[in-house]
Amino acid sequence: MVMKAIYVILFLIFAPFIGGLLDGIDRIISARMQRRKGPSIFQPFYDLGKLFSKEMIAVNNVQLLLNLSYLVILVIAGAMLFAGADLLMVLFILSTADMFLIMAASSDSSPYANMGASREMMQMMAYEPLTLLVAVGFYLTTGSFHVGTIIQQPVSAVLWMPGLLVGFMFTAAIKFRKSPFDLSTSHHAHQEMVKGITTEMSGTTLAIMNIAEYYEMVVILGIFFLFFVNSTWWSWIVALAICFVLFLMETLWDNISARLKWKTVLYGCWVVTLVAGGVNILILMLDK
Amino acid sequence: MAKVSKSPWLLHYDASSCNGCDIEVLDCLTPKYDIERFGIINTGDPFQADIFLITGGVNSQTESVVKQIYSQMPEPKVVVAVGICACTGGVFKECYNIKGGIDTVIPVDVYVPGCAARPEAIIDGVLKALKVLDAKQAALEAKGR
Ligand code: SF4
Numbered sequence: 329m330v331m332k333a334i335y336v337i338l339f340l341i342f343a344p345f346i347g348g349l350l351d352g353i354d355r356i357i358s359a360r361m362q363r364r365k366g367p368s369i370f371q372p373f374y375d376l377g378k379l380f381s382k383e384m385i386a387v388n389n390v391q392l393l394l395n396l397s398y399l400v401i402l403v404i405a406g407a408m409l410f411a412g413a414d415l416l417m418v419l420f421i422l423s424t425a426d427m428f429l430i431m432a433a434s435s436d437s438s439p440y441a442n443m444g445a446s447r448e449m450m451q452m453m454a455y456e457p458l459t460l461l462v463a464v465g466f467y468l469t470t471g472s473f474h475v476g477t478i479i480q481q482p483v484s485a486v487l488w489m490p491g492l493l494v495g496f497m498f499t500a501a502i503k504f505r506k507s508p509f510d511l512s513t514s515h516h517a518h519q520e521m522v523k524g525i526t527t528e529m530s531g532t533t534l535a536i537m538n539i540a541e542y543y544e545m546v547v548i549l550g551i552f553f554l555f556f557v558n559s560t561w562w563s564w565i566v567a568l569a570i571c572f573v574l575f576l577m578e579t580l581w582d583n584i585s586a587r588l589k590w591k592t593v594l595y596g597c598w599v600v601t602l603v604a605g606g607v608n609i610l611i612l613m614l615d616k
Numbered sequence: 617m618a619k620v621s622k623s624p625w626l627l628h629y630d631a632s633s634c635n636g637c638d639i640e641v642l643d644c645l646t647p648k649y650d651i652e653r654f655g656i657i658n659t660g661d662p663f664q665a666d667i668f669l670i671t672g673g674v675n676s677q678t679e680s681v682v683k684q685i686y687s688q689m690p691e692p693k694v695v696v697a698v699g700i701c702a703c704t705g706g707v708f709k710e711c712y713n714i715k716g717g718i719d720t721v722i723p724v725d726v727y728v729p730g731c732a733a734r735p736e737a738i739i740d741g742v743l744k745a746l747k748v749l750d751a752k753q754a755a756l757e758a759k760g761r
Contacts, residue, residue: 359650366652366653367655378620534664
């Protein structure tokens with residue numbers, strides 16, 4: 329019980345810092361891949377500080393509130409994951425959080441933000457089936473949805489669910505807003521349609537959305553962690569290292585691919601879900 | 617208090633430039649000049665911008681646009697006029713539709729001369745603008761207290 333509380337508190341305090349640092353690393357590595365020098369590793373924190381210090385320009389009364397809800401619900405999902413609660417529940421709450429972001433984006437009158445919101449919704453449709461299959465996969469492999477039980481298996485879950493891991497990498501690329509899946513809003517090229525849902529967000533509102541994204545990053549990496557961890561202590565270190573490598577792979581992916589059309593993303597994701605996820609689940613069902 | 621000059625986001629608008637200066641502005645983003653090393657992001661969104669960078673003089677059609685973008689940017693903000701056209705009207709000064717430099721419409725903080733302005737000069741101008749930005753932020757905070 330005490331351990332759980334410690335994990336949750338550590339998550340609440342350090343997740344935004346880890347997310348911010350990862351974002352800084354991501355920006356530097358991207359810059360180096362493009363033969364640029366890139367910003368400081370602490371740039372995301374400078375950005376946050378600046379955003380909070382700017383004059384408030386609100387397009388309406390609800391956007392800030394909706395973004396705050398997005399943040400709070402995400403934090404709840406993360407806290408549940410780190411408390412070792414039900415994985416299925418964590419994933420459901422994660423998608424609920426996203427709904428608030430969509431509402432925040434569609435609450436203003438900018439056509440770009442509204443298009444971004446509908447694209448975000450479409451992205452959810454693309455990755456949601458696979459996310460559920462991942463939860464089912466963990467259940468079939470370990471006999472429980474509980475994160476506390478999943479991490480105490482004699483062998484790592486990934487041995488039984490490599491297909492689902494590949495599928496979840498697609499989900500993560502969408503969630504991290506990495507190219508070729510950054511349809512609703514992108515971290516690069518800050519123009520018009522590419523800006524999408526964040527078009528009308530400024531100052532504090534945007535800062536809150538950024539912090540929420542850092543939390544989300546840590547939650548997604550936490551789920552990756554579940555794939556590799558088992559009851560031995562050294563598997564924790566290995567899992568952490570693999571999570572970092574997976575994150576770097578997403579950066580690489582981001583830099584070498586161009587944005588896809590939404591139909592390609594949707595069908596592509598579903599094909600991956602069906603082939604990698606479905607076959608994996610089928611084998612699990614027959615074998616376990 | 618976080619300094620705004622650590623993360624200045626830049627909005628580029630072409631008021632009625634011949635595109636010479638615009639290309640030089642885009643040059644600043646290339647690996648050779650890489651303005652992102654100062655934390656600068658080229659954004660297209662006035663709500664999120666701190667620096668308003670304008671090329672070309674103002675004509676009767678872009679006047680309202682320049683004013684609107686300027687009014688949509690949250691304080692503290694600075695305006696950088698890039699190229700002789702943006703500073704004074706340049707070669708187009710006598711044209712029937714040109715009002716003149718950017719400062720005929722909105723207050724300008726930094727003037728970057730040149731036709732076209734060199735990327736080095738633009739970066740220099742933007743960094744000068746950062747100092748103005750910090751001064752403006754300090755003034756705002758002093759007023760707030
Ligand atoms: S200053 Fe020269 S290059 Fe720049 S917009 Fe004017 S004419 Fe074109």
